[in-house]
Amino acid sequence: MMSDIWPSELRVSKDRQRLVVTFNDGQSFDLSAEMLRVLSPSAEVQGHGPGQKLTVPGKRNVAIISMMPTGNYAVRIGFDDMHDTGIYTWTYLRELGERGAELFSAYEHELSEKGMNRDTAEKPR
Numbered sequence: 001m002m003s004d005i006w007p008s009e010l011r012v013s014k015d016r017q018r019l020v021v022t023f024n025d026g027q028s029f030d031l032s033a034e035m036l037r038v039l040s041p042s043a044e045v046q047g048h049g050p051g052q053k054l055t056v057p058g059k060r061n062v063a064i065i066s067m068m069p070t071g072n073y074a075v076r077i078g079f080d081d082m083h084d085t086g087i088y089t090w091t092y093l094r095e096l097g098e099r100g101a102e103l104f105s106a107y108e109h110e111l112s113e114k115g116m117n118r119d120t121a122e123k124p125r
Contacts, residue, residue, distance in 0.1 A: 005023055005024060005025055005090065006023065006024055006072075007021050007023055007090055007093065008022050008023060008024045009022040010067060010075060012064050012067065015063070016063035016064050016065065016080070017032065017033050017034075017061075017063055018030055018031065018032055018033060019031045019033065019036060019064060019067075019077075021094075021097060023090075023094065027097065029094075029096070029098075029100070031093070031096055031097065031100060033062050033063055033079065034059050034061075034062055035096065035100055035103075035107075036064070036077055036079075036086075036088070037062045037081070037083060038055075038056045039104070039107065040056075040077075040085075040086035040088075041086050041087060041088060041089070041092055042083070042085040042086040043085070044083065045086070045124070055110040055111055055116065055124060055125060057111055057116035057117060057118065057121065057122055058116075058121030058122060059081070059118065059121075060118040060119050062080060063079065063080045064077055064078070064079060065078050065080050066078035070087050073090060074087045074088055074089040074090065074092075075087075075088050076088070
């Protein structure tokens with residue numbers, strides 16, 4: 001049951017480009033700051049309803065600058081591009097760990113469909 005699973009450790013790498021999440025069941029995931037940023041659960045990225053999700057380009061080198069616990073169910077992650085409205089639940093961090101490659105691949109496909117890339121910052125669309 002997912003409610004029984006929570007991180008026992010959240011560790012940001014020295015270069016601030018990765019977050020290692022270790023769960024109480026021993027599973028550990030190494031998540032890139034870029035993936036956390038572009039797949040942010042914030043309304044700014046996900047939109048306020050179906051079909052409003054935005055693709056955020058140019059975040060290959062984004063860094064994590066802060067992490068603030070939110071209750072005992074999530075963490076708010078701040079990035080050096082000043083985005084800090086995403087509340088990452090333990091369940092969502094676990095999903096990114098388990099399905100991150102697939103989700104990031106879908107993100108890269110969206111970028112290419114929209115003529116954007118991971119290196120050029122422009123308005124999300």
